[in-house]
Amino acid sequence: MAELEKRGDRTPAPPKWEYASAPESREIVTLDERYGLFIGGEFVEPRSDDFYTTIAPASEEPLAEIPQAGPEDVALAVSTAREAFEDGWSSAAPAERAKYLYRIARILQERSREFAVLESLNGGKPIRESRDVDLPLAAAHFFYYAGWADKLEYAFPHRRPKALGVAGQIIPWNFPLLMLAWKIAPALAAGNTVVLKPAETTPLSALLFCDVLRQAELPPGVVNIVTGDGRTGAALVKSDVDKIAFTGSTEVGKAIQRELAGTGRKLTLELGGKAANIIFDDCALDQAVEGIVNGIYFNQGHVCCAASRLLVQESIYEPLIEKLKRRLTTLRVGDPLDKNTDVGAINSRQQLDKIEELVAAGKEEGAEIYQPPCRLPEKGYWFVPTVFTNVAQSYRIAQEEIFGPVLSVLTFRTPDEAVEKANNTPYGLSAGVWTEKGSRILWMAQRLEAGVIWANTYNRFDPASPFGGYKESGFGREGGRHGLEPYLAFDGSESAGG
Ligand code: NDP
Numbered sequence: 001m002a003e004l005e006k007r008g009d010r011t012p013a014p015p016k017w018e019y020a021s022a023p024e025s026r027e028i029v030t031l032d033e034r035y036g037l038f039i040g041g042e043f044v045e046p047r048s049d050d051f052y053t054t055i056a057p058a059s060e061e062p063l064a065e066i067p068q069a070g071p072e073d074v075a076l077a078v079s080t081a082r083e084a085f086e087d088g089w090s091s092a093a094p095a096e097r098a099k100y101l102y103r104i105a106r107i108l109q110e111r112s113r114e115f116a117v118l119e120s121l122n123g124g125k126p127i128r129e130s131r132d133v134d135l136p137l138a139a140a141h142f143f144y145y146a147g148w149a150d151k152l153e154y155a156f157p158h159r160r161p162k163a164l165g166v167a168g169q170i171i172p173w174n175f176p177l178l179m180l181a182w183k184i185a186p187a188l189a190a191g192n193t194v195v196l197k198p199a200e201t202t203p204l205s206a207l208l209f210c211d212v213l214r215q216a217e218l219p220p221g222v223v224n225i226v227t228g229d230g231r232t233g234a235a236l237v238k239s240d241v242d243k244i245a246f247t248g249s250t251e252v253g254k255a256i257q258r259e260l261a262g263t264g265r266k267l268t269l270e271l272g273g274k275a276a277n278i279i280f281d282d283c284a285l286d287q288a289v290e291g292i293v294n295g296i297y298f299n300q301g302h303v304c305c306a307a308s309r310l311l312v313q314e315s316i317y318e319p320l321i322e323k324l325k326r327r328l329t330t331l332r333v334g335d336p337l338d339k340n341t342d343v344g345a346i347n348s349r350q351q352l353d354k355i356e357e358l359v360a361a362g363k364e365e366g367a368e369i370y371q372p373p374c375r376l377p378e379k380g381y382w383f384v385p386t387v388f389t390n391v392a393q394s395y396r397i398a399q400e401e402i403f404g405p406v407l408s409v410l411t412f413r414t415p416d417e418a419v420e421k422a423n424n425t426p427y428g429l430s431a432g433v434w435t436e437k438g439s440r441i442l443w444m445a446q447r448l449e450a451g452v453i454w455a456n457t458y459n460r461f462d463p464a465s466p467f468g469g470y471k472e473s474g475f476g477r478e479g480g481r482h483g484l485e486p487y488l489a490f491d492g493s494e495s496a497g498g
Contacts, residue, residue, distance in 0.1 A: 022339040024127045028114045034065035038210040040080045041220025047072045057124040058345035058380040069226040074235040077224040081166040081193040084221030094150035101146035103216035108139040120336040122204040124345030138181035144463035145189035160491035163191030168241035170233045172248045173199035174302040182478045190487035200229040201348045268476025268486045272401040273429030276422035277307035281316045283434035289323045295458040301405040305430035310409045329372040346381040355404035362397035419447045428470030432458045
């Protein structure tokens with residue numbers, strides 16, 4: 001430890017860098033004043049005749065009028081998807097389906113700057129992340145599932161896979177286009193048609209995606225997009241779909257599960273998390289600090305698998321926390337469209353209120369708060385990257401999903417204690433382990449109750465790798481061959497995984 005401290009002392013704190021602003025131009029994005037619902041390959045007026053305004057969370061500027069689809073609109077979208085399924089899509093040659101998926105992937109690549117700017121504008125995430133993470137991964141998902149579309153018989157040998165019919169999909173606001181890709185790509189590859197509801201606060205990239213579908217000449221009705229708030233989602237859950245795929249809060253996930261119980265409709269739920277990032281004293285400390293920062297401050301901490309609990313081995317607690325605090329002072333919080341920005345805007349007033357409430361609870365319960373000095377823009381929704389030390393396992397900030405840039409630090413002495421503390425949560429989505437010993441990584445991975453475990457890295461995604469949780473983090477997997485299974489029925493006694 002003395003050695004570590006000495007090393008820490010020698011690393012000079014970065015000098016104060018003054019950045020010139022480097023804004024990405026908004027010119028590339030053309031917004032309509034008012035959108036329709038995308039049903040049957042065209043934008044139609046909502047029968048509900050109800051609209052709301054979507055805004056830019058970084059400036060509170062109104063961006064466009066969005067339909068609040070009612071039950072009648074949802075029913076129309078579902079019956080249109082059903083017709084498209086029965087009148088051609090279900091009998092189309094699998095290689096035809098692959099062709100459309102490849103086209104969509106290529107168009108997303110071609111228009112990636114436009115999508116990245118729109119995603120940052122409507123969602124508040126830094127352009128650096130939408131440009132380098134969301135867009136490349138969204139395109140990669142379409143490429144990946146295009147490859148499976150005509151190989152389902154090989155993916156599931158002797159099981160005669162066939163499409164379910166119409167998939168209803170409900171997605172959150174943290175990765176609007178990426179979650180859309182995670183849901184639509186496997187559904188189409190498996191031969192289903194789709195009705196998707198984007199989150200109320202981030203509908204614009206899904207609406208621009210409709211233009212990609214038209215450009216790709218996807219047959220009308222194969223993908224339909226209905227916008228609106230939770231009521232639209234609830235109407236979709238109640239509608240005549242064959243499967244629901246949901247990503248969002250555990251509370252809404254439970255309500256959906258109750259609604260679908262006994263109906264025979266398939267369900268996959270990707271819900272919240274309270275992941276532990278476990279740092280052993282033999283790890284590469286500087287890399288671990290980068291991993292911690294990426295684990296919790298990436299996308300303002302609006303990440304279901306965010307590493308919101310840091311478990312540090314006691315012997316390196318002090319040097320690690322010192323390095324982490326120093327690193328936090330170099331994070332740039334501000335305009336999502338500035339290419340220098342590390343931490344963008346909080347997605348909505350509602351989410352900011354939730355973060356503020358939990359942070360106040362952390363202070364009240366006795367945790368020690370650290371926030372680097374930081375100048376925040378006057379308008380919009382912002383929260384300074386925060387670290388809580390002196391946290392007890394029972395505190396709300398160690399138990400509840402904050403879904404913001406807030407880290408709770410706990411300590412451990414032995415690997416057994418680390419496992420026990422990491423598993424002390426109702427969730428089970430992800431975890432991180434930092435150590436130089438491969439055997440310890442495997443030992444930990446066998447004991448951690450988490451669907452995804454990263455070793456000496458964090459928040460790495462690949463379309464070939466299945467993602468999903470245990471316990472209150474939900475069930476079913478997205479990504480990889482596993483991600484096709486919930487969209488398929490199988491002959492004989494075997495049924496699709498839920
Ligand atoms: P929700 O679970 O409410 O939202 C997820 C999606 O479900 C949205 O499209 C939402 O619509 C829709 N929805 C809401 N109510 C219903 C319903 N009764 N039936 C069907 N669909 C519904 O999450 P919130 O946006 O309210 O966020 C609250 C918390 O949830 C966050 O603070 C975070 O802790 C967690 N969360 C977890 C996510 C994850 O990736 N696991 C993602 C988002 C949030 P609408 O947007 O209009 O409300």
